[in-house]
Amino acid sequence: MDFSSFTSAEQAHMTKIIEKRQMTDFLKMYANLTEKCFNACCNDFTSKALSSKEDQCILNCTEKFIKHSERVGARFAEANADIQAAAQQQQS
């Protein structure tokens, strides 16, 4: 996004909103990750305690999801940079 047309008051206001969004986005990601890893790893309800196998699955699932998100984010950022470079090329 391009904030160059924003006044400094507008930028400060926007920063405050974005900071709040980052917190709520993080909390949503946390809830989503809990649900996803629970659904993938827990299929045995003959006991209420997590088995060591389930436990390991949860740890791997969490770690792998974060790495996955980071990789998607990196590729996504590259693709957006390419689009903007192409747009600027066209304008000049």
Added chain:
Amino acid sequence: MDFSSFTSAEQAHMTKIIEKRQMTDFLKMYANLTEKCFNACCNDFTSKALSSKEDQCILNCTEKFIKHSERVGARFAEANADIQAAAQQQQS
């Protein structure tokens, strides 16, 4: 919905909100359609380019989803009209 009890100021305010909703609803539909058609059409990741088969599938999926939504919308509107006619019948 029945806006007959709204003052003209309230109606103008409501119109402004609904216009904004229509835009955000459209953007959500666009994201949802992208996700749905991608999931239905793309299953081969041996290449990063869309195959001509995937390409055609995406076009058909998009077109068909819109026609589907329009048909559901038409039937839904008819059903609501029937309900309101029945309610008026009962009142008179």
Added chain:
Amino acid sequence: MDFSSFTSAEQAHMTKIIEKRQMTDFLKMYANLTEKCFNACCNDFTSKALSSKEDQCILNCTEKFIKHSERVGARFAEANADIQAAAQQQQS
């Protein structure tokens, strides 16, 4: 949640917001239940009327979902009470 640090004006404001949330949460639960029970019970579209079998399935699905939610809620509340009791134990 702990509202002990809230002024009475803040508590009154919060109560008003929570009441509104309860209504919208109920409406969302209603829509979700409609979708879930429809998807589980309706698989025959050779007729537009609900069969008596589908009808019974919808009633059972609704009733069972509510009982399920209530049981999950009861266990969830117990678990939270345990956590808070443990936290207080640690503090004293």
Added chain:
Amino acid sequence: MSFLGRGPGNATNGGINMDKIDMALTELDTVTDFFNRMVQSCHSKCINARYAEAELNKGESVCIDRCVAKFNDVQKKVGEKLQSRTAANAGAAPGGFGAL
């Protein structure tokens, strides 16, 4: 949500009754949510996921019409069930859920 934004006490703002607006928006959101779920459910029940063509075929079209009718009936049935349960619990029944 809007309660929060406004702060307390100013339910009327520039001649506009914000509580009335709020209620109308809740109704709009509820109908929209319900409609979107109907679109999704009937799509997965009726539309062939191979997407060999762009048009709805005859079978799909008929299926959609019946699906909408059934979905509406289910919405009504679930609403009645919730209402009778609420009535049994709370002693009194609020206004009907049958028609949104």
Added chain:
Amino acid sequence: MSFLGRGPGNATNGGINMDKIDMALTELDTVTDFFNRMVQSCHSKCINARYAEAELNKGESVCIDRCVAKFNDVQKKVGEKLQSRTAANAGAAPGGFGAL
């Protein structure tokens, strides 16, 4: 969201500290979201989708109890993992995720 509605600067409105209200609402939304996902997950893990009867049977009831316990454990484990990752990245660890 409420920041937007209010505009800047008026964090206190009629003796009400809006930031405090905001934080309480974020907490409420988080617990509600978490609870709703637990209901959905345990429903798909434990409840037979044929709906031959309206009552929870013995097996389903026991499954729900265990499912809630496991879901809570998973939430804690995922929180600890996220926390240790954040701590490793940022140098310092914020307050615990374990209990909402």
Added chain:
Amino acid sequence: MSFLGRGPGNATNGGINMDKIDMALTELDTVTDFFNRMVQSCHSKCINARYAEAELNKGESVCIDRCVAKFNDVQKKVGEKLQSRTAANAGAAPGGFGAL
């Protein structure tokens, strides 16, 4: 949503143009929504759900890269299709959907 909170008329608040903020937030929400759906879709397409290890293996990594490229292409294609449809219906085409 923020229109509601603010009430009418005060589109400028303390030197801040709220409509500009609103538009920037809509853009932010749209990109975030799109990105989250890409993460979910590529996760279910590329990541083995057994979770025997914590690292992305070679096959998964390559799959993610291609998945992001394809998802972006699909987003563009769907946008063009929606645009040509809207143009056909309304007579005139609005600004492009291709790039968010």
